[in-house]
Amino acid sequence: MALTFNLGTPVNTALFMYILYSVQRIIFPSVSRPKSIPNEFKAGYSWMPKAHPPTVLFKTFTPKMLEPFNGKDGGRILLAINGIVFDVTAGRNFYGPNGMYGNFAGRDASRGMAKQSFDLEMLTPLDQPLDKLEDLRPDEVDNMKGWIEHFSNKYIVCGKLVNDPMYADL
Numbered sequence: 001m002a003l004t005f006n007l008g009t010p011v012n013t014a015l016f017m018y019i020l021y022s023v024q025r026i027i028f029p030s031v032s033r034p035k036s037i038p039n040e041f042k043a044g045y046s047w048m049p050k051a052h053p054p055t056v057l058f059k060t061f062t063p064k065m066l067e068p069f070n071g072k073d074g075g076r077i078l079l080a081i082n083g084i085v086f087d088v089t090a091g092r093n094f095y096g097p098n099g100m101y102g103n104f105a106g107r108d109a110s111r112g113m114a115k116q117s118f119d120l121e122m123l124t125p126l127d128q129p130l131d132k133l134e135d136l137r138p139d140e141v142d143n144m145k146g147w148i149e150h151f152s153n154k155y156i157v158c159g160k161l162v163n164d165p166m167y168a169d170l
């Protein structure tokens with residue numbers, strides 16, 4: 001029995017119309033554009049975030065300027081190692097008021113990182129010049145550098161620590 005395509009039957013007509021419609025959609029795809037730029041995911045592209053992501057401004061701090069960023073108010077937590085200021089807010093469990101390394105929050109943590117100690121005497125009092133770290137042994141310097149590498153891979157560098165308020169972004 002030979003198979004013939006008979007347009008007379010309703011099923012074949014419907015199929016034929018559907019194929020015509022599909023071919024038409026392929027040859028002339030819809031180019032309708034949204035009237036406004038979508039900023040939410042609605043089963044399609046999100047072209048813009050809902051809001052601008054928070055930006056971090058690179059700043060120059062003195063130890064006194066850094067101290068308020070100790071997380072005690074629930075805000076940002078910063079610490080410095082060898083003059084590099086890291087935003088460690090994401091590590092609040094470590095550096096928050098109840099964190100194991102809370103002493104370092106808002107402070108120059110260089111000596112503690114070098115000597116692997118979170119004792120309070122590792123911290124330079126805020127009214128004294130920055131710790132020059134000149135007495136550190138080579139292995140302690142290496143240990144500190146290791147921490148700088150760890151922090152650089154994990155946190156955002158958001159500033160540098162200087163002695164002189166003249167060079168700070170007050």
Ligand code: HEM
Nearest residue numbers: 088091094100101112113114115116117118147150151154
């Ligand atoms: C009592 C001994 C200690 C224990 C049991 C301990 C335990 C830990 C643990 C479990 C972590 C988390 C590791 C991770 O999830 O990546 C960590 C991270 C860390 N530890 Fe210790 N630690 C000790 C001593 C110290 C000391 C003396 C220092 C002083 C510098 C120190 C500094 C740090 C730092 C800076 C981190 C990285 C936190 C971060 O990634 O932000 N730890 N420690």
